[in-house]
Amino acid sequence: MFVEYFTMRLLFILFAVLILLFSACEKLLPKAPAPEETLDGPMEGLTTEQSIQFARGDEAFGEVFTPATGLGPIFVMSSCAGCHTGDGKGHPFATLTRFGQSDSTGNNYLMQGGPQLQHRAIPGFTPEVLPSGAPFSRFLPPAVAGIGFLAALSDAQILSYADPNDADGDGISGVPNYITPPPYFVPGPYHIPQNGKYIGRFGRKAAAIDLLIQTVNAYHQDIGITSIFEMVDPINFQVSGQGNDPIPDPEVSNSVINDVVFYLRTLKPPTPRNSSDPDVMAGKNIFTDIKCGKCHIPEWTTPQSDVAALSNKTFYPYTDLLLHDMGPGLDDGYTEGSAKTSEWRTTPLWGLGLSKIAQGGQYFLMHDGRAKSLESAIMLHGGEASDSKNLFQQLNSSDKAKLIKFLESL
Amino acid sequence: MKIFFLLSFFIPCFALGQSDSLRKDSLITNMNKDAGYNRPAFFGDRFPVSLGGYLEANTHYGGTDGVNEGLSFQMRRLTLFMFSRLSSRTRFLTEIEFEDGTKEINIEAALLDFQIHRLLIFRGGVILNPIGSFNQNHDGPKWAFIERPLVSTTLIPSTWSNPGFGFHGSGLLGDLWQWNYEAYLTQGFDDQIIANETNRTFLGATKENPDRFEESFNGSAMGNLKTAFRHSSLGEFGVSWMGGVYNAFRVEGEIVDDKRRVDVFAFDLSLNPGKNTNITGEFAMVKVDVPKTYFQQFGSGQYGFFLDWNQKICNPRIPGFPGSALYYSFRLERVDYNTENFSEIDGGGKIYDELWGLNTGFSLRPQNETVIRINYFYRWHRDLFGNPASKSAALQFGVSSYF
Numbered sequence: 001m002f003v004e005y006f007t008m009r010l011l012f013i014l015f016a017v018l019i020l021l022f023s024a025c026e027k028l029l030p031k032a033p034a035p036e037e038t039l040d041g042p043m044e045g046l047t048t049e050q051s052i053q054f055a056r057g058d059e060a061f062g063e064v065f066t067p068a069t070g071l072g073p074i075f076v077m078s079s080c081a082g083c084h085t086g087d088g089k090g091h092p093f094a095t096l097t098r099f100g101q102s103d104s105t106g107n108n109y110l111m112q113g114g115p116q117l118q119h120r121a122i123p124g125f126t127p128e129v130l131p132s133g134a135p136f137s138r139f140l141p142p143a144v145a146g147i148g149f150l151a152a153l154s155d156a157q158i159l160s161y162a163d164p165n166d167a168d169g170d171g172i173s174g175v176p177n178y179i180t181p182p183p184y185f186v187p188g189p190y191h192i193p194q195n196g197k198y199i200g201r202f203g204r205k206a207a208a209i210d211l212l213i214q215t216v217n218a219y220h221q222d223i224g225i226t227s228i229f230e231m232v233d234p235i236n237f238q239v240s241g242q243g244n245d246p247i248p249d250p251e252v253s254n255s256v257i258n259d260v261v262f263y264l265r266t267l268k269p270p271t272p273r274n275s276s277d278p279d280v281m282a283g284k285n286i287f288t289d290i291k292c293g294k295c296h297i298p299e300w301t302t303p304q305s306d307v308a309a310l311s312n313k314t315f316y317p318y319t320d321l322l323l324h325d326m327g328p329g330l331d332d333g334y335t336e337g338s339a340k341t342s343e344w345r346t347t348p349l350w351g352l353g354l355s356k357i358a359q360g361g362q363y364f365l366m367h368d369g370r371a372k373s374l375e376s377a378i379m380l381h382g383g384e385a386s387d388s389k390n391l392f393q394q395l396n397s398s399d400k401a402k403l404i405k406f407l408e409s410l
Numbered sequence: 411m412k413i414f415f416l417l418s419f420f421i422p423c424f425a426l427g428q429s430d431s432l433r434k435d436s437l438i439t440n441m442n443k444d445a446g447y448n449r450p451a452f453f454g455d456r457f458p459v460s461l462g463g464y465l466e467a468n469t470h471y472g473g474t475d476g477v478n479e480g481l482s483f484q485m486r487r488l489t490l491f492m493f494s495r496l497s498s499r500t501r502f503l504t505e506i507e508f509e510d511g512t513k514e515i516n517i518e519a520a521l522l523d524f525q526i527h528r529l530l531i532f533r534g535g536v537i538l539n540p541i542g543s544f545n546q547n548h549d550g551p552k553w554a555f556i557e558r559p560l561v562s563t564t565l566i567p568s569t570w571s572n573p574g575f576g577f578h579g580s581g582l583l584g585d586l587w588q589w590n591y592e593a594y595l596t597q598g599f600d601d602q603i604i605a606n607e608t609n610r611t612f613l614g615a616t617k618e619n620p621d622r623f624e625e626s627f628n629g630s631a632m633g634n635l636k637t638a639f640r641h642s643s644l645g646e647f648g649v650s651w652m653g654g655v656y657n658a659f660r661v662e663g664e665i666v667d668d669k670r671r672v673d674v675f676a677f678d679l680s681l682n683p684g685k686n687t688n689i690t691g692e693f694a695m696v697k698v699d700v701p702k703t704y705f706q707q708f709g710s711g712q713y714g715f716f717l718d719w720n721q722k723i724c725n726p727r728i729p730g731f732p733g734s735a736l737y738y739s740f741r742l743e744r745v746d747y748n749t750e751n752f753s754e755i756d757g758g759g760k761i762y763d764e765l766w767g768l769n770t771g772f773s774l775r776p777q778n779e780t781v782i783r784i785n786y787f788y789r790w791h792r793d794l795f796g797n798p799a800s801k802s803a804a805l806q807f808g809v810s811s812y813f
Contacts, residue, residue, distance in 0.1 A: 068605065086797065093795070
């Protein structure tokens with residue numbers, strides 16, 4: 001009798017514990033970070049088919065390549081997500097080195113591995129080294145969140161902010177970087193060519209015209225992955241007889257490339273945080289007062305797009321996608337396309353406050369990560385941004401803090 | 411017909427003799443080294459070839475950072491054992507495992523032992539490399555947790571076995587201590603340990619090589635040593651090492667690269683501080699010679715540990731199961747997959763890629779051979795750069811039993 005009673009009681013307790021545990025299952029699992037605290041994720045309004053393609057692209061973006069799947073033979077990183085962790089800014093570990101071009105006549109080091117250094121190699125191969133005397137610059141990978149909105153803009157919209165000869169006399173020019181497209185480039189109705197060249201809008205020097213070119217180049221130059229668009233592995237010409245890897249080309253299919261491009265196009269834009277905070281609001285006014293917004297154009301609206309979720313959307317990237325002379329302090333002596341060596345594309349500021357969650361809890365800002373704080377990044381601005389920098393310097397510490405708080409809210 | 415008659419008479423007699431002799435087998439101790447032989451299937455009145463095995467199945471409800479994977483039913487493994495004593499000085503044991511349904515089918519062990527002396531037993535076949543204790547003593551029904559320790563799966567690639575040969579033996583040190591050693595030369599690792607989709611140094615990647623039971627990747631052997639001591643009341647501790655060249659330094663007879671080594675050191679313990687308390691743990695450290703021109707993502711150093719605390723709570727009275735026992739268990743574990751510093755950052759900068767884990771749960775053992783478990787684990791993983799930790803958790807319910 002006792003045994004039966006005890007057994008019944010034990011079974012009841014076990015059953016109750018199980019019911020409790022499984023009913024509380026959801027609460028026992030880690031919660032998702034708030035949407036505004038992360039950079040990854042799809043934009044709102046995608047159809048079911050688009051959401052599925054986004055998911056495929058997301059998976060491909062995270063795919064880690066190995067020597068068995070085509071990595072290298074010389075490379076910089078083994079996956080897209082390795083450079084763009086959480087779709088945010090890159091870490092110095094993922095720094096690219098570009099070399100070989102110092103003016104608009106082109107790259108003189110193409111037969112010595114230019115324009116990008118592949119400083120890592122799979123076992124059995126030798127990585128490249130920077131040729132002696134070659135002009136070079138180091139590029140930290142930019143954030144990719146919201147990049148589809150920038151891709152959706154028309155050339156006419158970008159050109160509306162261009163002022164190559166500083167006609168308005170504000171000391172700020174803003175010039176597009178005209179790039180010779182690769183053979184596979186298909187111009188859209190929103191492109192405005194000039195002498196067979198097209199406006200670049202992606203990359204530190206705005207050397208990539210669209211996201212397909214950016215993606216193909218990244219697969220090829222960063223990971224050493226061939227596609228139908230770039231069928232030959234990057235080869236180290238500095239070593240006699242070094243060949244390609246033994247994996248048949250192309251190493252990724254067209255559909256993978258297209259999925260990744262679609263993924264990039266439909267990543268959600270960074271969500272501003274604490275917008276109603278009085279300090280943030282005051283910082284926003286200071287941002288305008290000291291003329292940061294002359295180049296870091298806050299607001300844009302997309303034209304009609306083949307992706308409905310991208311059509312006629314107002315967004316806040318804080319860039320004009322144009323080149324600006326940033327002064328001798330940031331002139332590395334290297335350039336791409338028609339840009340001068342001191343010219344850099346205005347970096348979008350959206351997502352700036354979330355950079356730390358992709359950069360290991362600290363800031364690595366400017367094109368090569370040399371600035372370790374927002375204030376030092378501002379102080380590195382020169383050339384056309386000198387006035388803004390000087391105005392920043394004249395701010396009292398309270399106003400400086402408000403401006404920084406605003407930038408961190410983006 | 412006559413032969414059949416004779417066989418049908420003698421085989422059962424032989425079987426009885428075998429099981430008796432096994433029970434009294436002087437080669438078998440209670441130590442981790444002999445875990446393979448300390449299985450219930452081998453202690454009954456069995457046919458000369460004893461058959462046994464164990465089953466492990468569970469539910470898994472988990473997720474990571476708010477992404478809920480939902481509920482899964484997992485058939486982790488079905489393992490079959492065969493044991494035979496061929497003579498008083500020779501014995502055979504094999505363990506064949508079906509993992510994740512039939513996704514992986516492995517010969518985990520196929521051992522032939524020839525006893526020359528109690529201290530010198532020659533062993534050949536497919537050897538479960540004695541590194542740490544979990545690799546040898548890994549049967550599901552013995553453990554309170556459904557999840558295997560991370561250090562014993564993602565650093566030491568349990569279950570890690572290789573064709574090879576060597577010697578082992580055991581002896582007594584006074585009245586209270588037992589001692590044993592194992593020394594083998596086996597097949598080793600290959601270069602997948604630094605070229606795999608986990609994007610980190612991962613010794614278990616070699617298990618993907620389908621030729622590893624047939625041909626050495628580079629024509630060199632891996633050494634493996636272990637010694638362990640057991641006190642009759644305190645428990646057991648052991649130290650072990652395995653290492654060798656992992657890369658293809660020679661292609662078609664031509665030397666094409668330096669010989670690059672991988673070495674694993676482990677320390678394990680299993681203590682009984684109280685009558686109803688057991689503490690089990692393992693610490694492992696991996697050293698790999700990674701080419702300088704390769705990729706810091708694949709670290710040259712790794713370490714990790716786990717510590718399990720198992721406490722018997724009571725002996726519930728369950729009709730038909732007079733020996734039932736209820737346990738509470740807790741596990742703390744940590745793995746650092748890359749102990750290096752970034753060379754790209756001025757002044758260094760730690761490479762993270764590290765994980766902390768907690769695992770807790772209750773296990774009911776209605777009989778010694780069977781365990782019913784409810785587990786909950788929570789893990790924090792920081793990526794290479796040390797960004798905010800990704801959090802994973804799961805609630806699991808499972809059964810495991812010898813048969």
